[in-house]
Structure formats: structure tokens, C-alpha cells
Amino acid sequence: MRRLTFGMNVSLDGYVAAPGGDIGWSVPSDELFQFWSDRVGATGLALYGRRLWETMSSHWPTADQQPGVTPAEVEYAHRWRDMPKVVFSSTIGAVDGNARLVSGDAVAEIARLKAEDGGHMDIGGATLAAAAMRAGLIDEYLLATAPVLVGGGTPFFTALDSWVDLNLVETRTFPDGVLLTRYETRR
Numbered sequence: 001m002r003r004l005t006f007g008m009n010v011s012l013d014g015y016v017a018a019p020g021g022d023i024g025w026s027v028p029s030d031e032l033f034q035f036w037s038d039r040v041g042a043t044g045l046a047l048y049g050r051r052l053w054e055t056m057s058s059h060w061p062t063a064d065q066q067p068g069v070t071p072a073e074v075e076y077a078h079r080w081r082d083m084p085k086v087v088f089s090s091t092i093g094a095v096d097g098n099a100r101l102v103s104g105d106a107v108a109e110i111a112r113l114k115a116e117d118g119g120h121m122d123i124g125g126a127t128l129a130a131a132a133m134r135a136g137l138i139d140e141y142l143l144a145t146a147p148v149l150v151g152g153g154t155p156f157f158t159a160l161d162s163w164v165d166l167n168l169v170e171t172r173t174f175p176d177g178v179l180l181t182r183y184e185t186r187r
Helices: 030-042 050-057 071-082 106-115 126-134
Strands: 004-011 015-017 045-049 085-088 099-102 121-124 140-146 166-173 179-185
Touching: 004 126, 030 071, 030 140, 045 050, 045 106, 045 126, 050 085, 085 106, 106 121, 106 126, 121 126
Parallel strands: 004 121, 004 140, 045 085, 045 121, 085 099
Antiparallel strands: 004 015, 140 179, 166 179
């Protein structure tokens, strides 16, 4: 059975994006960027919601060919292109690269994918992750908390019908005061 992790950069007040989708506050240090790149390199399957897919797929497929690209960005672009992806959307008609599209019941498909053998899965996109969270499918939460208050926007956590007990399994400090915390769901 695969493990499912929801991890993103998050503001101290709990948002993955400020109002209007602004993520300018979450530019990672080189060390944090390398952490995320290594994570992408080790991911067996990435699950994307439509908005995050559109953001990532508009940049990373050709990022390694852009002027001024750093070696770390080249490495990330290659890892991102190689990583298998499933995109969940009922509004887009096709995806390209190493991705496939699911337009049906996201929760049922995520549960099916979790039941398979294979490397760990990461889920990205607050709306998609919220559905998996409410269904109790997330095994691990990974927050890279930036020392900024954005006052609103897209929350990392969704409203839940019941408590989810977690165990803290890792903390790590990155430059610029970013604190990584990793929690496993108690089952």
C-alpha cells in the first residue's frame, strides 16, 4: 500500500496562497528548493489538482531551456518531467508529458492508487488535498512554514468533520526562518 503526503509551502497563518493566488511570499531559499527537488526525485506518483497542474506545467517542462537557469532548476525540471503524474480535473480535456488525466471521482481514484504497490505519492493543490483530507486518505502532512502573515487566501487545511490526530516526526529549520514540520497521521 502506498503512502500519501500533502506538502506545500505555507504562511504562518496557514495559507498556501495569498488573496488572488499570490505566492510571491513563498520563494524558497536554495536549500529549501533543493529539499523540494529531492522530494520530487523520490516521488513515485504525484497527484495534482487543475490549478497547480496549470501553474507547474506552464513552467517546468521547458524551464531547463530558459536563459539564466541555475543548475538546481535544471535538475528540478528534469526530475519534474520524469515524475509520473495524475491530474484531476473535470474542466481540462487533456494533459501532456508524463501525466494522465482523471475527470471522475477523485477520492475513489486516490483510494485505488493508494491500494496499489509502488513508491510514495504526493498530493498537490489545496482543493484536491482537501477532498483527500476529508476522506482520511492522507498519511503525512509536510509544511514548510514561512514567517509571513498573508491574512487570507487559499488555506492549507480544510474544514473537517472530526479531529485528525498527528505525530510530529521531523522538524528542520531552513534559511529565512522557514520551519519544516512533518507529521504522520495516527491510525
